[in-house]
Amino acid sequence: MLNNNTTVPTYDVVIAGTGVSGLYAALNVDPSLSILIVSKRELELSNSALAQGGIAAVLDRDKDSREKHIRDTLIAGGYKNKLEAVEVLVDEGPRDVRRLIELGVDFDRDSLGRLHMTLEGGHSINRIVHHKDTTGLEVVQKLAAHVKNKNNITVMENAAIMKMDKIDGGFCLGILKDGGLLNVCSRYAILATGGIGRVYKYTTNSKIATGDGIVLAHRLGAKVSGLSLIQFHPTAFAAREERERFLISESVRGEGAYLLNCRGERFMPSYDERGELAPRDVVSRCIMEESKRTGSEDFYLDITAQDPEFVKKRFPSIYSKCLAEGIDITKDRIPVFPCQHYLMGGIDVDTYSRTSVGRLYAVGECSRTGVHGNNRLASNSLLEALVFSRRAALDISERVRNEENTLRPRALFEMKKGKPLPTGIRSEVRSIVQSSFFVNPNFDAAKKGLARVCELDDMLEHTEFEYSLDLLEAKSLVKIAKLILTEVTDESFQL
Template sequence: MQQTDFLVIGSGIAGLTYALKVAKAFPEKKVIVITKTQADETNTKYAQGGVAGVWDEENDSYEKHIEDTLIAGDGLCNENVVEIVVKEGPERIKEIIEYGAQFDKTESGEYALGMEGGHSEHRILHHKDVTGKEMERALLLQVKQHKNIELINHCFVVDIITQHHLGYLVTKSTTDITCYGVYVLNLRSNNIEKIIANITLLASGGCGQAYRTTTNPKIATGDGVAMVYRAKGKIENMEFIQFHPTALYEPGVSPSFLITEAVRGDGGILRTKDGEAFMERYDIRRDLAPRDIVARAIDSEMKRTGTEHVYLDCRHMDEKKFIHHFPNIYEKCKSIGIDVMKQMIPVAPAAHYSCGGIKTDEWARTSILNLYAAGECASTGLHGANRLASNSLLEAMVFSHRAYLDAVEILKQKEIDNASLQINIPDWNASGTTDPKEMILITQSLKELQQIMSDYVGIVRTDVRLERAMKRIDLLHEETEQLYENTKVSPQLCELRSLITVGYLIVKGAQFRKESRGLHFNTDHPQKSVLLQNVVL
């Protein structure tokens, strides 16, 4: 068993930003950051486009960024939260620059601000086409300089510890559910251990692996959302899964390589196999419409033409500028035989980002006491029904900062005492379980889930598809829970459980939403409803 003052689950931009801030504020207190693989293997690392922020105040304004975010969110954004993120965002960007993150500049030394879909002005700060990787690098470098931060790799969180584990009945109506720490599977020793914490931040990332085709890394299995739901915490708006319109089409390759929206911001044009530029038939903003509109347009064209992808045309763009701005994309395409200056890039939508998640307030507090959430696993109210491009890294920094501020106040008011819990919290009980005899029971169930989600709960949905998905997910849940009860815990089994829970939450949210709004498009309910706001589960 370990005990710590601050526990951070996840080592992406949200987790590391928070860890740095609490470590600086309390140099005498211990901060533990745990991650299930290497520290830099996060969704943050794969963020290409950049981070949005009002930087050029002569041409841009907070009001414009707020308006763009609200339009993209299609009526479901929390306007107060949008204002907080947009107005506090530039300060958080300045901080990460001070940490050492380097964003591209023009020849005159000004930051080169990019344009992306849904934005009315150039406001995207970027580091070529690997912005997230650069921000992750700068944060990890800072973390290593703080002796009171312990970074533990290869540590899989199995469950949040609450009163439930002390023998008390905990339900959705329990008002004082409290997080005391977590049970973790140490992947080196293969033992389940306890980490007791005064305050815990969940920054566990997204859930793209619920789908067959996704831009997310293999680790994006929705563990944080699933754990909070099992602990009777509040989850909302999981039906809003954003499909990035332009993932590189490579049959059988997972995860899919992302072609950042910034390529279209610089002039890339979507075309059919016959070379027709089709976006003007769907939206007056054409290739720079918000992601939900572009993804549905591509899906429609693929169904209309009977093809598995469309094309992104960059042949007319300046070669030198393209290679400078998008070196990673250029080299990736070249490696599979595509010269982007001579050939169009085959692209198709792929599951990319979860706009819903663990319900939080404006200070990143969840419905469970002493538990915060930030980053993609959280539902702050910023994104509403559809995330505006490059708002995610901004949101992660703003809310991890706010979680830090609130945690400081809590510790000032009252030092949380968990000493008495050391005896009461039981060790993990694995009695009666055996090693799994057939791993295919796990791997095949995962394939089934991804197939179900992709075929029935994708970009376009119907009531019948959702009903079929729910019946099949219920069966997978029953089979997997039986396996969980009888076999020893493994990362593969835990991830399968998480993804089944996430799949259930996405389908259940979609069934409740009898309308089409933002990323949720149901052909049986094509109109928007004025009655339904957030779906809380």
């Protein structure tokens, strides 16, 4: 912590979020700088920790090439990707994967000790390294262990950023912690707050994915775009009630599983020559078309033709989760259906993760690097989190070395008393977005939903409610819904 003769805690860098991008950024900032990491819940709860498949990278240049990975990424993204960002991702990604190995991440290996690389939809070759089917959790746990051992890093768990404003030389943040509001100042800020999945009724995202960082950046005047670029994963476990649906990894199809309709028929080859290994958006739309054709939403993933012991060893988490639902994936078909999964849009950044607001950076799913275009290629997300968070950290470190500290710490925020938040706002918003834009948009529902969301947004912005985590997340979800539906109802979206 810097000594500025002030009672306001002051840091060189504040990082919001503790997924892979937030943790890796912290480890790459110059260790002479003070860092505060703010985690809305416990340190290891994030969308990153739920990532199953792995990390895509060109690690075997005898069989793979940067050109192939770039091409696969562009094809999956509908050629709407930012080429410069894709080239940075593919060229620099392998060094970050190797760095993870140095940090102790235990990627699976074959009998000869070589990294085991699997195949997923949209990839033309096996290039995805993984830790069984819990890659994200393995990476998060290993990074978190290193973060906890760094003397220059302070971790604040169960804390939420309610307010954020620019001040001379940096930022002031109002952090909700233990029922009070703590003012903290920093020279730089990195938003690593993840996705927006909880704006949907059904999502694979964790409970913290409410778009808080995107809304903070938007309020600061940062450019935000592409909020309607939402990826629906084609194979989430088709639970009947649960809001958070666990994923059946793309790598299950990469290891030979087939998609079947309600009649037990394989249908993907009739829609696309790539079959089950077409990109996610293609498979999701094909499922919706097949649903119309058959009049049923019953779909299954079948990997029963593979060796049972291989399946259990390769997918232990998926096996145990399905078994808890009464499905033995070595014998039974897995009920699946598309579900909200990922956001390709977000806070606009350059290739060093710099936003349009000075000293503010955004990394991971809350950012829009342009890497993914209109649809993310499987297992490029953890790679993006690594590459661009490292570049943000190094850019900040270089800037600090070459500038005078002009931060003037001061407290801007006070805990407010107000009305209790009405119940049901978040549930209403989720229903609106789910009915307005799921795989294919419903323009009439979106127009009607936008009008209602605007009413809720106006009410939340102009009524004094008591500060709470519920208020923060309600405001975030309403604002995110407004941004999504504004794009969906725009005439250019419908063309």
